[in-house]
Amino acid sequence: MSSANKTSLLSSCLLVKGPKRELSIASLGCLLGTVLLLLSFQFYQDAVSYLSDNQGPMDYFTINKKVEGGALANLGKREDSFSPEEMEAIKKLDGVKRVGGFVRNQFPVTVYIWPTGTVGLGSAAKADLFFESIPDEFLDFVPEEWTWEENSSLVPIMVPKFYLDLWNFGLAPSRIEYPPLSVEAATGMPIEVFIGKSREATLDGRFVAFSKRINSVLVPEAFLAWANRKFGQPDAGDFFFLWKNGVIEGPPHSRDELGEFLEDPDFGSWEVSPLENPAQRAPAISVLEKRKESLRPSRIILEISEKPSQSLLRHIDENGYEMNREFPEQDKIRQVTRALLLGMTGVGGLLSLLSIATFATSFRLMIAQMAQHASNLILLGFSRHEVSRVFLSRFNKLFLLILLASVGLGYGVKQFLVAEASRFNVVVEGGFSAQSMLALLIYAIGFLVINKRVIDKSIRELSQ
Amino acid sequence: MRIELNGILPDLLTPKAVEKSQIWGKRIVFEPQSVLLVSAQSGMGKSTLLHFIYGLRKDFRGVLSINEKSTTERDFHEWECLRRESLSLVFQDLRLFPHLTAGQNLELIPQKNPAAPSAEEMSDRLGVRSCLDQTVSTLSHGQRQRIAIIRALRKPFQWLLLDEPFSHLDDENQETACRLIQETAQANDAGILLSSLGETPSLPFEHRFSL
Numbered sequence: 306m307s308s309a310n311k312t313s314l315l316s317s318c319l320l321v322k323g324p325k326r327e328l329s330i331a332s333l334g335c336l337l338g339t340v341l342l343l344l345s346f347q348f349y350q351d352a353v354s355y356l357s358d359n360q361g362p363m364d365y366f367t368i369n370k371k372v373e374g375g376a377l378a379n380l381g382k383r384e385d386s387f388s389p390e391e392m393e394a395i396k397k398l399d400g401v402k403r404v405g406g407f408v409r410n411q412f413p414v415t416v417y418i419w420p421t422g423t424v425g426l427g428s429a430a431k432a433d434l435f436f437e438s439i440p441d442e443f444l445d446f447v448p449e450e451w452t453w454e455e456n457s458s459l460v461p462i463m464v465p466k467f468y469l470d471l472w473n474f475g476l477a478p479s480r481i482e483y484p485p486l487s488v489e490a491a492t493g494m495p496i497e498v499f500i501g502k503s504r505e506a507t508l509d510g511r512f513v514a515f516s517k518r519i520n521s522v523l524v525p526e527a528f529l530a531w532a533n534r535k536f537g538q539p540d541a542g543d544f545f546f547l548w549k550n551g552v553i554e555g556p557p558h559s560r561d562e563l564g565e566f567l568e569d570p571d572f573g574s575w576e577v578s579p580l581e582n583p584a585q586r587a588p589a590i591s592v593l594e595k596r597k598e599s600l601r602p603s604r605i606i607l608e609i610s611e612k613p614s615q616s617l618l619r620h621i622d623e624n625g626y627e628m629n630r631e632f633p634e635q636d637k638i639r640q641v642t643r644a645l646l647l648g649m650t651g652v653g654g655l656l657s658l659l660s661i662a663t664f665a666t667s668f669r670l671m672i673a674q675m676a677q678h679a680s681n682l683i684l685l686g687f688s689r690h691e692v693s694r695v696f697l698s699r700f701n702k703l704f705l706l707i708l709l710a711s712v713g714l715g716y717g718v719k720q721f722l723v724a725e726a727s728r729f730n731v732v733v734e735g736g737f738s739a740q741s742m743l744a745l746l747i748y749a750i751g752f753l754v755i756n757k758r759v760i761d762k763s764i765r766e767l768s769q
Numbered sequence: 770m771r772i773e774l775n776g777i778l779p780d781l782l783t784p785k786a787v788e789k790s791q792i793w794g795k796r797i798v799f800e801p802q803s804v805l806l807v808s809a810q811s812g813m814g815k816s817t818l819l820h821f822i823y824g825l826r827k828d829f830r831g832v833l834s835i836n837e838k839s840t841t842e843r844d845f846h847e848w849e850c851l852r853r854e855s856l857s858l859v860f861q862d863l864r865l866f867p868h869l870t871a872g873q874n875l876e877l878i879p880q881k882n883p884a885a886p887s888a889e890e891m892s893d894r895l896g897v898r899s900c901l902d903q904t905v906s907t908l909s910h911g912q913r914q915r916i917a918i919i920r921a922l923r924k925p926f927q928w929l930l931l932d933e934p935f936s937h938l939d940d941e942n943q944e945t946a947c948r949l950i951q952e953t954a955q956a957n958d959a960g961i962l963l964s965s966l967g968e969t970p971s972l973p974f975e976h977r978f979s980l
Contacts, residue, residue: 311876311877317873318877681864682877683849684823684825684852684860684864685864685878686852686854687879688849688853688879689849768845
């Protein structure tokens with residue numbers, strides 16, 4: 306008799322219908338438990354890799370000088386921007402990795418946002434706005450469209466992600482004319498950007514990305530530098546008489562207009578004087594040097610290695626700066642994610658344990674039902690190993706099915722959640738990682754070993 | 770294979786039964802290849818003796834040795850090997866699998882005896898060839914007894930233990946069965962230990978013990 310024949314004969318000798326209800330409950334529990342464990346293990350990896358890819362705002366802080374008093378206090382205000390020396394001092398502090406300055410717009414900005422997707426169709430959301438720019442290296446990511454040249458027709462704009470949430474959950478539900486917007490729809494909206502008090506220029510703008518790191522309305526550095534130069538509002542102190550060869554030349558010139566004369570070969574010999582004191586002449590070049598100061602940042606962004614160091618905190622305190630953490634609430638998201646995953650692992654583990662127990666009981670029952678035949682087989686000289694293998698192979702087949710179903714179900718759930726997440730602009734890779742599959746394998750081996758021991762033990766008890 | 774009984778006393782036996790017995794409490798050696806009969810009335814421990822030798826029960830005092838090794842010293846694995854290769858028992862209650870066919874019952878053995886005739890030939894000789902495709906539950910007790918005898922012969926053995934194997938067989942069938950048993954045991958160089966209620970089957974017994 307071939308061994309396959311013998312095995313099938315053994316199997317039909319010990320053929321018994323197990324307790325159907327218990328076995329289906331155990332299978333369901335095992336299926337759900339395995340799916341939960343698999344998913345929580347996979348989600349944990351996804352969360353870790355997502356948070357490290359999109360390195361959260363945890364390590365980013367902005368610093369500004371304290372704003373004191375109301376409108377009147379500004380009359381005697383001290384310098385509120387950071388000099389290169391001050392920035393250098395901050396850069397040298399413990400734990401500070403990088404320092405970058407925010408550049409602000411020096412002209413009024415009004416935007417009309419057309420949520421319908423067409424300018425002039427429906428109603429626009431109108432807002433007086435500000436622009437800031439920071440070095441690209443501080444952005445969470447640099448979108449493809451994040452370039453600007455002087456003749457570009459489109460101004461790329463990046464706003465915090467929560468602006469979109471405010472729109473969707475705050476503004477849109479209360480105003481029929483504003484539809485809720487997905488990220489794709491929001492990036493497709495035309496924006497009219499009016500520059501200057503009397504709207505000297507109109508540009509087309511578009512949201513190209515939503516930042517999770519920088520709490521500001523950002524435009525590319527190149528654009529802001531150009532716009533500040535072109536539309537910057539000089540105050541009275543920024544107009545000068547231009548002296549050529551000891552004579553005032555034409556009407557007063559703004560600092561920027563003077564800058565345009567820089568190319569003139571005679572520029573070095575020209576002089577300027579303030580409007581209120583024409584006698585106080587100085588070389589024209591000195592005005593341009595001062596111009597640089599007006600472009601100093603009033604707010605700076607720091608990347609620090611972990612938590613702010615003591616020396617950084619002391620420095621901030623001593624100099625009367627203010628420090629803001631960018632989006633500290635994301636820490637909570639991390640905590641909530643961790644708690645959720647722990648919960649999933651706990652429930653999954655508990656379900657798996659219960660299913661192991663139910664499987665064990667069901668198989669003990671099956672063996673008990675077949676006790677007479679099983680012990681007769683052993684008396685005929687069959688080994689306990691041969692007899693328990695019959696039950697074990699039945700369990701293995703069932704467990705393999707459950708395992709395959711778990712992977713299938715888990716995969717489906719994961720793909721569904723990945724699709725859902727992408728609607729919230731969270732990009733997560735689909736499928737399962739090699740680590741998850743390895744963990745599943747270890748789990749499966751553990752499950753099999755436990756049940757094998759239970760079955761072996763029942764058979765041993767039979768034959769004693 | 771030598772079987773030695775040294776002062777074996779079943780725990781549940783009455784002192785009176787021990788007194789009369791030629792086996793209980795005595796020193797007896799079953800030499801290899803001998804043909805032995807143990808006869809007694811019901812309840813004197815015929816099955817018990819065979820079960821002790823087959824390792825099914827261990828509730829006795831004294832020393833039972835198989836091949837110079839005490840049965841109590843043998844672990845489960847050794848018993849597995851003994852039952853697989855050296856001992857074959859026709860149970861009084863047969864212990865066939867009633868839900869399988871007679872043929873399947875004959876196939877369901879861990880190891881085949883190369884010195885035994887084929888299942889077909891043996892069932893032919895014992896007149897149960899036509900029953901091979903029937904499930905055991907549909908067979909008469911006499912037919913089942915013959916199937917159980919054939920199954921025991923199909924296993925390899927050095928001792929064939931038979932526990933009242935002919936209780937439901939007529940004389941003619943008994944005769945045929947005895948011939949088959951004797952031939953197969955001889956082909957295996959094996960001993961035979963048969964228990965009966967009093968009658969003596971037609972086998973060349975060297976010793977008769979009464980329990």
